[in-house]
Amino acid sequence: MSTSDTPTSGTRDNFIYDIIDEDLEEGTYGDRVVTRFPPEPNGYLHIGHAKSIVLNFGIKHDYADRADTRCHLRFDDTNPETESTEYVDSIKDAVQWLGYDWEEHEYYASDYFEQFYEYAVKLIKQGDAYVDSLDEAEIREYRGTVEEPGRPSPYRDRSVEENLELFRKMKAGEFEDGEHVLRAKIDMSSPHMIMRDPLLFRIKHAHHYRQGDDWCIYPMYDYAHPLEDAIEDITHSLCTLEFDNNRRVYDWVMEHCLEDDEIPSRPRQYEFNRLNLGYTVMSKTKLRHLIEEDLVGGWDDPRLPTISGLARRGVPPSAIRSFCRDVGVTRSQSRVQIGHFEHALRDDLNPTSPRVMAVLDPLKVVVTNWDEEEIDWIDANHWPRDIDKDETRPVPFTREFYIERDDFREDPPDDFIRLAPGREVRLRHAYFFTCEKVVRDEDGTITELRGTIDRDTRGATAPDGRSPEGTLHWVSASHAVPFEARLYDRLFEVPDPDARDAHFTEFINPDSLNVRKGVLEPSVRDLASDQRVQFERQGYFWPDPEESTPDALVYNQIVPLRDTWGGDEDRLTQDELERRRREKEKQKQEQRQRSLEGKTDPAKYLDDDQRERFERYRDDLGLSHNDAAVIAGDDALADFFEAALEQYEAPQSLANWTVNELLGELKDQTIKDLPFGPAAFATLVHLVDTENITNRGADEVFDVLLEDGGDPEAIVDARDLRQVDDTDALRPTIEAVLDDHPDEVARYRDGKKGLIGFFMGQVMDATNGAANPELARELIQDQLDA
RNA sequence: UGCCCAGUAGCUCAAUCGGCAGAGCGUCCGGCUCUGGACCGGGAGGCUGGUGGUUCGAAUCCACCCUGGGCAACCA
Numbered sequence: 001m002s003t004s005d006t007p008t009s010g011t012r013d014n015f016i017y018d019i020i021d022e023d024l025e026e027g028t029y030g031d032r033v034v035t036r037f038p039p040e041p042n043g044y045l046h047i048g049h050a051k052s053i054v055l056n057f058g059i060k061h062d063y064a065d066r067a068d069t070r071c072h073l074r075f076d077d078t079n080p081e082t083e084s085t086e087y088v089d090s091i092k093d094a095v096q097w098l099g100y101d102w103e104e105h106e107y108y109a110s111d112y113f114e115q116f117y118e119y120a121v122k123l124i125k126q127g128d129a130y131v132d133s134l135d136e137a138e139i140r141e142y143r144g145t146v147e148e149p150g151r152p153s154p155y156r157d158r159s160v161e162e163n164l165e166l167f168r169k170m171k172a173g174e175f176e177d178g179e180h181v182l183r184a185k186i187d188m189s190s191p192h193m194i195m196r197d198p199l200l201f202r203i204k205h206a207h208h209y210r211q212g213d214d215w216c217i218y219p220m221y222d223y224a225h226p227l228e229d230a231i232e233d234i235t236h237s238l239c240t241l242e243f244d245n246n247r248r249v250y251d252w253v254m255e256h257c258l259e260d261d262e263i264p265s266r267p268r269q270y271e272f273n274r275l276n277l278g279y280t281v282m283s284k285t286k287l288r289h290l291i292e293e294d295l296v297g298g299w300d301d302p303r304l305p306t307i308s309g310l311a312r313r314g315v316p317p318s319a320i321r322s323f324c325r326d327v328g329v330t331r332s333q334s335r336v337q338i339g340h341f342e343h344a345l346r347d348d349l350n351p352t353s354p355r356v357m358a359v360l361d362p363l364k365v366v367v368t369n370w371d372e373e374e375i376d377w378i379d380a381n382h383w384p385r386d387i388d389k390d391e392t393r394p395v396p397f398t399r400e401f402y403i404e405r406d407d408f409r410e411d412p413p414d415d416f417i418r419l420a421p422g423r424e425v426r427l428r429h430a431y432f433f434t435c436e437k438v439v440r441d442e443d444g445t446i447t448e449l450r451g452t453i454d455r456d457t458r459g460a461t462a463p464d465g466r467s468p469e470g471t472l473h474w475v476s477a478s479h480a481v482p483f484e485a486r487l488y489d490r491l492f493e494v495p496d497p498d499a500r501d502a503h504f505t506e507f508i509n510p511d512s513l514n515v516r517k518g519v520l521e522p523s524v525r526d527l528a529s530d531q532r533v534q535f536e537r538q539g540y541f542w543p544d545p546e547e548s549t550p551d552a553l554v555y556n557q558i559v560p561l562r563d564t565w566g567g568d569e570d571r572l573t574q575d576e577l578e579r580r581r582r583e584k585e586k587q588k589q590e591q592r593q594r595s596l597e598g599k600t601d602p603a604k605y606l607d608d609d610q611r612e613r614f615e616r617y618r619d620d621l622g623l624s625h626n627d628a629a630v631i632a633g634d635d636a637l638a639d640f641f642e643a644a645l646e647q648y649e650a651p652q653s654l655a656n657w658t659v660n661e662l663l664g665e666l667k668d669q670t671i672k673d674l675p676f677g678p679a680a681f682a683t684l685v686h687l688v689d690t691e692n693i694t695n696r697g698a699d700e701v702f703d704v705l706l707e708d709g710g711d712p713e714a715i716v717d718a719r720d721l722r723q724v725d726d727t728d729a730l731r732p733t734i735e736a737v738l739d740d741h742p743d744e745v746a747r748y749r750d751g752k753k754g755l756i757g758f759f760m761g762q763v764m765d766a767t768n769g770a771a772n773p774e775l776a777r778e779l780i781q782d783q784l785d786a
Numbered sequence: 787u788g789c790c791c792a793g794u795a796g797c798u799c800a801a802u803c804g805g806c807a808g809a810g811c812g813u814c815c816g817g818c819u820c821u822g823g824a825c826c827g828g829g830a831g832g833c834u835g836g837u838g839g840u841u842c843g844a845a846u847c848c849a850c851c852c853u854g855g856g857c858a859a860c861c862a
Contacts, residue, residue: 039862040861042861078862139860140858143858145788146788150858181860190789191788191790192789192857193788193789193857194789194858202860203860220862221862222862224862225862241791241855241856242856242857243856244790245791245857246862271791273792326798326811328798328800330799332793332798332855333791333856334797335798337796337797337798337811339812340798340810343812346823350824351824385820386819387824418822430820461820467819469822471822536821537821537822561823561824562822562823563822564823577796577831581831584796587853588833588835588836591853592836593852594851595835595850595853596836596837597852598850598851599836599837600787602849604787624839626838626849627839627848627849629849630848656840656848657840659840660840661848663849699804747806748806754805754806755805756806757842758806760805762805773843775842777842778842
């Protein structure tokens with residue numbers, strides 16, 4: 001994995017980049033690639049927004065060498081009631097902190113209010129919008145439900161003049177809130193709820209933080225957002241999956257507001273999966289709840305996933321960037337494990353954080369063979385050997401020092417490699433130490449350890465080559481710098497606190513903040529106040545920017561080191577993996593059962609006429625049950641099929657092509673719009689049946705037909721697609737393919753039989769799909785087994 | 787039969803418009819080591835949600851079904 005921001009192969013590739021590549025190739029937007037990050041200034045940004053920021057600004061950087069790129073920062077401030085300048089500023093801080101620069105492209109939706117109004121007037125004039133005077137409850141009622149169609153509002157057919165006049169008055173402030181709204185006139189019976197005449201403008205006599213009291217009508221998101229994109233000449237408008245449905249209105253607004261010549265290069269919306277992190281909450285309301293109830297310290301509490309919280313905790317922006325690139329941009333919902341995030345942090349911090357020693361829970365150790373006054377200043381490297389840096393700092397070794405209480409066990413388990421009575425350990429950078437005596441107070445608590453060091457082991461290596469298994473960090477007692485360490489753990493005890501029956505605060509982890517009074521080695525005084533460091537064997541830390549002072553140092557734990565020894569109970573054990581595998585297998589079984597039980601006959605959905613047709617297809621024409629039902633159930637398809645049948649009387653062949661090939665192309669066009677008719681279709685199928693062309697060749701002809709129409713025979717001749725089923729003609733091609741791929745041949749002969757598909761593909765490509773596949777397969781097999 | 791989206795290794799994602807099912811993380815084992823860290827090497831882990839169909843060939847195309855999520859705000 002890479003920690004740099006230069007896009008590396010693998011991490012930058014996602015379906016959006018594919019789309020951009022294609023647009024660049026086809027010149028949809030010339031050489032422009034313009035994205036935008038459009039937050040509403042009504043809350044603080046969190047790591048979920050970071051993913052969007054990294055995506056949008058990342059595109060600007062990644063395509064800079066090939067295209068004219070920009071990324072706008074746009075405040076989507078169309079709702080005066082919740083927005084404020086305070087949020088605008090915090091959002092700008094967050095974007096900058098993440099390392100991105102919007103340059104002069106800082107925009108506000110509220111600056112476009114006049115244009116939104118003008119476009120609305122245009123819609124009204126076109127008859128595409130109307131003023132509705134139903135109240136809120138009535139509008140809801142008229143809209144219907146997901147199962148029942150809506151009904152048109154009684155005001156739906158007001159004249160253009162009346163609508164214009166009312167809308168003007170709405171703007172002029174002549175009505176109260178809620179008296180009227182402006183609606184798009186689309187389709188009240190649409191199966192898509194969003195298209196049942198969506199609201200465009202509502203009346204709101206409210207003070208806007210930027211526009212003051214200039215406006216009393218405010219546009220809705222579905223109307224404003226596409227126009228904002230269009231006004232700014234955005235090319236790729238990226239948003240999260242839950243806006244998928246809204247894309248229909250987005251497209252509608254584009255097509256009804258823009259001029260015809262603007263349509264081809266209009267912005268298009270693409271949806272990607274939002275970031276869900278385990279063991280935390282991300283919604284604005286839940287975050288606000290935590291703060292208002294004093295369950296955390298504020299928006300910048302280091303346990304929060306807010307950008308300000310992460311920044312205060314010490315997470316480097318570069319780590320967030322690489323994490324966001326790592327999690328992937330797809331269309332499938334997902335929840336990312338917190339361990340993934342922590343890995344990204346360590347990966348970023350490891351090569352950039354100098355090592356120092358800190359003891360968080362001190363236990364005093366006295367070296368009985370070391371004088372009170374003697375100080376050995378050791379030149380200790382800030383970096384481990386595998387990092388290519390070598391600054392050092394002086395570390396004092398003295399008679400008394402502290403070690404971590406945890407690092408000593410009086411009665412250690414077998415796999416414990418640290419200090420125990422009579423055992424020798426290595427003191428990092430210093431000497432080997434052997435524990436000889438345990439001192440305790442009257443309660444039995446250990447207060448002190450006594451023992452000796454081996455003076456020959458200075459530099460922590462022994463001349464005789466012995467090497468203790470354990471290495472401990474330590475801090476000289478006489479030179480110790482006291483400090484406070486704040487250790488943070490996940491805020492919630494469950495991975496999905498917001499998806500449970502109980503209120504999410506029930507799952508708050510009581511130990512999410514753990515404060516320790518510890519000691520630091522003196523060299524930390526020489527570090528910059530914002531220097532991130534690794535406390536050896538513990539984790540990455542930095543001074544709290546708000547509360548740490550030179551006299552009272554406070555360090556935040558950014559992330560602990562990976563710990564492979566005991567302790568961590570939610571690590572995935574082998575048993576747990578096995579259990580999950582079994583669970584998954586079981587669920588699959590159950591699902592198989594259910595899906596078998598739920599299976600219905602497609603003929604069940606046919607009406608009487610269709611059923612009659614279905615029976616005729618099945619009984620008279622001998623079509624398979626399924627094909628008969630599919631074709632009979634679609635009137636236009638059935639007409640097409642029957643027309644083709646008059647041309648060429650091969651029912652099942654035509655049915656196969658109709659169902660399996662034609663139907664697949666009919667997702668975004670109708671039969672009427674096809675550039676070819678049933679006759680051409682029948683000819684094509686006939687060519688296949690008579691073995692004039694292969695199925696693969698037929699696919700190619702079909703593609704041409706779909707694109708430009710034409711005569712199949714002519715296409716076959718023009719492209720030289722006639723089937724080759726002559727062994728002598730094929731053999732040289734096959735030999736050439738095998739010669740060109742000696743590695744694959746070797747692997748095939750080694751047992752990787754799946755490669756036959758690869759060879760077939762090569763041969764079919766080489767012959768432009770004309771080779772008789774059965775024959776080709778046979779010949780390839782012969783050659784390979786020879 | 788409301789509409790839309792998605793189901794690939796434990797997790798996050800790939801698979802060049804039908805042609806070798808792969809990568810990172812995690813896990814296990816080994817190596818290295820003055821951090822139980824980092825790094826290096828290796829292993830395990832898959833009926834591509836299911837059943838049929840089309841095809842020489844299906845994760846990919848078709849049908850039906852199953853599971854999860856989204857959509858019925860004068861929020862965005």
